[in-house]
Amino acid sequence: MxxxxxxxxxxxxxxxxxxxxxxxxxxxxxxxxxxxxxxxxxxxxxxxxxxxxxxxxxxxxxxxxxxxxxxxxxxxxxxxxxxxxxxxxxxIQSKEITESILKNQEQLTKLMEAQTKLIENLLKK
Incomplete structure (x- = not known):
């Protein structure tokens, strides 16, 4: 599927x-x-x-x-x-590149979540 x-x-x-x-x-x-x-x-x-x-x-x-x-x-x-x-x-050239990509994606996700919370808090004011 x-x-x-x-x-x-x-x-x-x-x-x-x-x-x-x-x-x-x-x-x-x-x-x-x-x-x-x-x-x-x-x-x-x-x-x-x-x-x-x-x-x-x-x-x-x-x-x-x-x-x-x-x-x-x-x-x-x-x-x-x-x-x-x-x-x-x-x-994928190496395990290190894969790990780096995954770590970067996790960090970006956390930043986006923090940004969303900030925007929500600003909208509440």
């Missing part, structure tokens, strides 16, 4: 429209439509936020339940192959 099909399935299970999910993710309805029709692949930050909003494990969105994309903080062979189908030049 494709990523888009899974997003649609989980969204519909929550009885949300594409607009509902778009509002929760701070994107347009067109973005959700493009993801669900597999015309667009969300970036890692949007994918992470989407998994949280839909209350599913990110691995459930990206792969069959039996095939996790990461084990012990290392990308599985099938995950690399799945990405390569969209970007054939994708190549």
């Amino acid at each position: 494709s990523l888009g099909t899974k997003v649609r399935k989980y969204r519909e299970a929550k009885h949300w429209s594409q607009d509902d999910l778009a509002l929760r993710l701070d994107v347009t309805q067109g973005t959700i439509s493009n993801i669900e029709s597999d015309r667009t692949i969300p970036n890692s930050m949007l994918l992470n936020k989407m998994a949280k909003e839909l209350e599913v494990d990110i691995n459930d969105l990206l792969n069959d339940a039996s095939n996790n994309i990461m084990t012990n903080n290392e990308f599985s062979d099938h995950a690399v192959a799945a990405v390569n189908q969209y970007n054939p030049v994708f190549n």
Whole structure:
């Protein structure tokens, strides 16, 4: 099952429209439509936020339940192959690069959450 099909399935299970999910993710309805029709692949930050909003494990969105994309903080062979189908030049050069990317993504997510809280607090005043 494709990523888009899974997003649609989980969204519909929550009885949300594409607009509902778009509002929760701070994107347009067109973005959700493009993801669900597999015309667009969300970036890692949007994918992470989407998994949280839909209350599913990110691995459930990206792969069959039996095939996790990461084990012990290392990308599985099938995950690399799945990405390569969209970007054939994708190549992780070293474990250090992978760890650095993951750490940066975590930091960006924390910064975005802090920014959101700050904006919410400012709006309350």
